[in-house]
Amino acid sequence: MAITRLDAAINLARSNSLWPLMFGTKCCAIEMLMATGAAHHDLARFGAEVARASVRQADLMVIAGAIVKKMAPRMRLLYEQMAEPRYVIATGSCAISGGPFMYNSYTVVRGADEVVPVDVYVPGCPPRPEAFFWGLLTLQRMIREGETIREPGVRRKPVMAALPEDVSLHEIRAEIRAALANENVIDVTQAANQKPWARKVREWIQRASLR
Amino acid sequence: MDPESLLALVETAHPTLRRRPLTDRPAVSVAPGELLAVMTTLRDHADLRFDLLITHTAIDYPGENRFELIYLLYSTVHGHWLIVAADVDRTRPVAPSVCGLWPIAEWQEREAYDLMGVLYDNHPDLRRVFLEDDWVGFPLRKDYQDEYMLELPK
Numbered sequence A: 001m002a003i004t005r006l007d008a009a010i011n012l013a014r015s016n017s018l019w020p021l022m023f024g025t026k027c028c029a030i031e032m033l034m035a036t037g038a039a040h041h042d043l044a045r046f047g048a049e050v051a052r053a054s055v056r057q058a059d060l061m062v063i064a065g066a067i068v069k070k071m072a073p074r075m076r077l078l079y080e081q082m083a084e085p086r087y088v089i090a091t092g093s094c095a096i097s098g099g100p101f102m103y104n105s106y107t108v109v110r111g112a113d114e115v116v117p118v119d120v121y122v123p124g125c126p127p128r129p130e131a132f133f134w135g136l137l138t139l140q141r142m143i144r145e146g147e148t149i150r151e152p153g154v155r156r157k158p159v160m161a162a163l164p165e166d167v168s169l170h171e172i173r174a175e176i177r178a179a180l181a182n183e184n185v186i187d188v189t190q191a192a193n194q195k196p197w198a199r200k201v202r203e204w205i206q207r208a209s210l211r
Numbered sequence B: 001m002d003p004e005s006l007l008a009l010v011e012t013a014h015p016t017l018r019r020r021p022l023t024d025r026p027a028v029s030v031a032p033g034e035l036l037a038v039m040t041t042l043r044d045h046a047d048l049r050f051d052l053l054i055t056h057t058a059i060d061y062p063g064e065n066r067f068e069l070i071y072l073l074y075s076t077v078h079g080h081w082l083i084v085a086a087d088v089d090r091t092r093p094v095a096p097s098v099c100g101l102w103p104i105a106e107w108q109e110r111e112a113y114d115l116m117g118v119l120y121d122n123h124p125d126l127r128r129v130f131l132e133d134d135w136v137g138f139p140l141r142k143d144y145q146d147e148y149m150l151e152l153p154k
C-alpha cells in the first residue's frame, strides 16, 4: 500500500517535470521544439519547457525528424547517456516510419524505433503543436499509470497519439480564448481588498484614526 | 560582357570548345583532357577573370555511359557567368582536379567523389565527406543499390 502511494507520488512528479533534450534532426524540430517552446503555444503549460542541452540532465527525447544512417548510432549513444527513467516521443512520419523517405532512399532509417524504443508516436508531417501537446499529455498519462519502482523499466506499450479527428485548431483556440475570458478575469482592486491581510491593515488604520 | 561576345572570346582562346544550346546562361562543353587549360584561361584572361567557382557537381547518364561534370563560374570583376561541362567515361571516371585554381573545389570535388564516385587527379585529400568512411558504393549513381534500401512497389 505504501509503495503504491509512493509510486503515485513519484509518477506524478515525473510526469509533470519532463525535461526534453535539445535535439532536432529535421523540419519537425521547428514545430516541435521551437514553435511549441515559444510564447504562442507555450510548452511551459505542461511543465516540459526545460529543454536541456546536455543528455545527462534530460529525460525526454523528442525525435523530431528523420534519422539518417549516420545519425542513428549517435542518437543511440545520446539515448543511452540520458538519465533514467527516460522517455521517447517520435513525432512526424519520418520518425515513425521513414515517411516520404521510406522508398528509394539510401540514408533514412525507416522509423526511429529501429534505433531506440519509442513510447509515444505523434503522426503528422509535421504534427501541429496541439498534436504534439496531445502526445505529451498521453505520455504523462502513461507515466502516471505506468511504471512502479518495484519494476523499473516495465511500462505500458507504445501508443500512437493522434489528436482526435473532429478537433480543429480553430476549436482549440476558441476554447482557450473563452476560458481566458470567462474564468481568468479578475478585478485586481477587489481581489486585493479581499485578502485577509488587507482587511487586517484596514482595521489597524481605522483603530489608529479613532485614537 | 554580354553572353554572345563572352562565348566568342572563349571560343577564340580555345577553338575546340563546343557551345551548348538551350541554356539560360552561356555554357560550353570541353574534353576532360583540356579542362585544366581552359579553366586556367577562364580564370586568368584579363577580359574573363572567372575568379569564383560557385558550384561543381556531376550528373549521371548511365544510358550513355558518361558522367557530366558541371562547373558554374562567376566573375566578381566583370559580373558574368559561365557554365563549363565536361564528359568523363562512366566506367573509368577520372578528371583533373581544379583545386589549384580555386581552393574551394577541394570540397566540391570531395562531394562529387563521395556521392558519384568521380575520381580527381591531383586532389590533395580525396576522402568521403558526407557519408561514413566505410560506406560501400556511390549512392547518387542511378544504379546504386544496397541491402537496406526498399524499392517503391509498382
Ligand code: SF4
Pocket: A026, A027, A028, A029, A064, A065, A066, A091, A092, A093, A094, A095, A099, A100, A124, A125, A126, A127
Ligand atoms: S515528418 Fe514531415 S515535417 Fe517532420 S521531419 Fe519528416 S518531412 Fe519534416
